[in-house]
Amino acid sequence: MDLTMCGLLIERAEELARLYAEYGNWNDVKDVWFDERRSNRSTRGSAQKIYRVLTARFKNAPGALPNPSILPSILDTCQTTRDKAQVLYLYLIADDSLVQYVVHEYVARMAEGSPESLDFSNETLRDLLGHLEYADGGSFDYADSTVDRWCEGFRSVMRDIGVLDGQRSVAGTPPSIGDIPLLVAMDYSYEDSDNGWLTAPRGLLYLFQPEDRWEEQFDRAAKTDAWEYLDVRGGLTLRPSGDPGSWATDGGTR
Incomplete structure (x- = not known):
C-alpha cells in the first residue's frame, strides 16, 4: 500500500x-x-x-x-483505454488493502441504496477512512496533504474506469463494461468465491454494477465462447465453457 x-x-x-x-x-x-x-x-x-x-x-x-x-x-x-483500465483496476484492488477497503465500503453503500452512494468527494472519502481500524487497533492517521493526494489518486482511478466523468466531477455512476473486462471480472468472480458466486459476483461488484444489471452481464458473457448456461438439476446455472481464463489463451472470444 x-x-x-x-x-x-x-x-x-x-x-x-x-x-x-x-x-x-x-x-x-x-x-x-x-x-x-x-x-x-x-x-x-x-x-x-x-x-x-x-x-x-x-x-x-x-x-x-x-x-x-x-x-x-x-x-x-481491449477496444478502448477504459477497457484496459477496468482490467488493471482489479489488480490494484487485489494488491492495495486501502483501495480494497474503500471500494468495499462503496459497494456496501450501493447495496443499501444509499443516496449519492457513489460520492467520491474528499469529505466522503475522509469519512470512510476515518472509520478504518487496523488489526493492531490503530486508526488511519496521515497528514492532510497526504490524504488529499490519495483522494485525488483514487478519483483518477474512478475516472479511468468510467465511474467519474471529467476532472472536476466527484459524483459517480455505474460504468459500462467492455467485453474483455467483463470476461476478466466474471472469471475473477467465479474463481474468487464459493458456489454462491452468482448472488455476489465480486468482479461486477468491484466495477460498481448494481444488482439489476447482473442478469444483463451474465447474458452477455453467455453469448461468448467463454461462458455458457447449463441446466443443472432442473435449473439454469452459468459456468465457464472451459477452464476459467482459457479464453485468453485460446485466441480470444466470439
Missing part, C-alpha cells in the same frame, strides 16, 4: 506486462526497465517507485486474475 501511488498508470503497467511476457522473469524485466529509463533520462527515484508499485500488483495478483505473462494479449484485445 502506497498512499502516493494510487493511480493505475495504464501505459507503464502495460509496458511492464509486455516485458514480463517477453523475458519471463522479473530480474530481466527490472534490468531492461531501468536501462530504458536511463536512456530517456528519467529520474531513478521515480522509475524505482513506479516499478516497485506496479510489479507488486502483478506479483501479488491472485490466481483468479490472468497471469501477467498473458496480460498483454488480453490488453491487445
